[in-house]
Amino acid sequence: MNPDVRKSATDPAASTGSPAFTLPALPYVQDALEPYVSARTTGFHYGKHHKGYIDNLNKLVGGTVSAGLPLESIIAATVGRPDEAAIFNNAAQAWNHAFYWRSLRPKGGGEPPAALKKKIEASFGTLDAFKKEWATAATTQFGSGWAWLVLDGDKLKVVKTGNADVPLTTGLKPLLTIDVWEHAYYLDYQNRRADYVNAVLDKLINWEFAAENLG
Ligand code: FE
Numbered sequence: 001m002n003p004d005v006r007k008s009a010t011d012p013a014a015s016t017g018s019p020a021f022t023l024p025a026l027p028y029v030q031d032a033l034e035p036y037v038s039a040r041t042t043g044f045h046y047g048k049h050h051k052g053y054i055d056n057l058n059k060l061v062g063g064t065v066s067a068g069l070p071l072e073s074i075i076a077a078t079v080g081r082p083d084e085a086a087i088f089n090n091a092a093q094a095w096n097h098a099f100y101w102r103s104l105r106p107k108g109g110g111e112p113p114a115a116l117k118k119k120i121e122a123s124f125g126t127l128d129a130f131k132k133e134w135a136t137a138a139t140t141q142f143g144s145g146w147a148w149l150v151l152d153g154d155k156l157k158v159v160k161t162g163n164a165d166v167p168l169t170t171g172l173k174p175l176l177t178i179d180v181w182e183h184a185y186y187l188d189y190q191n192r193r194a195d196y197v198n199a200v201l202d203k204l205i206n207w208e209f210a211a212e213n214l215g
Contacts (some may be wrong), residue, residue: 020067042188
């Protein structure tokens with residue numbers, strides 16, 4: 001990160017005295033995604049993993065000028081920089097998880113709102129064709145990562161990213177995501193990632209959130 005973006009932790013003007021990054025509230029209660037994602041999984045995923053990224057980020061940039069920046073700015077300033085990898089990874093994972101929780105909802109799935117459905121059909125042919133492409137991306141992401149529905153110019157696309165990577169950094173606008181790190185599903189589905197992905201698509205996906213992001 002540039003010196004003007006991240007000042008020394010000893011700079012008294014940069015110190016805020018309190019953690020700059022806080023864990024955003026879950027948009028629903030911890031057992032709201034059952035039976036498709038258990039309260040136990042959500043408890044660990046949100047309370048340990050997501051919180052861990054926030055805590056790490058505070059340790060890494062707390063008390064510096066970066067601590068006051070939006071996550072998007074930190075992500076943009078550190079992407080592709082090996083010397084800033086720890087900050088990038090924790091900032092991106094903090095952003096990805098907040099976006100993931102909002103990509104799901106109890107009683108989700110079903111049909112997208114009309115305008116979004118039309119856009120999906122224009123880009124993929126049919127809703128089923130989109131679902132198939134999304135499920136393929138989510139199940140074939142090797143190791144840890146994410147599958148996304150994004151807006152690329154005027155067209156919707158499915159992309160996958162590894163580890164903490166986020167499509168924001170390549171000029172794509174995320175509309176929805178699914179976390180395919182093992183911590184997202186292993187307690188409930190063990191190695192059956194495809195069952196988790198299909199359950200999310202059919203029962204939990206928050207089309208209204210995607211429609212909001214589409215604008
Ligand atoms: Fe996760």
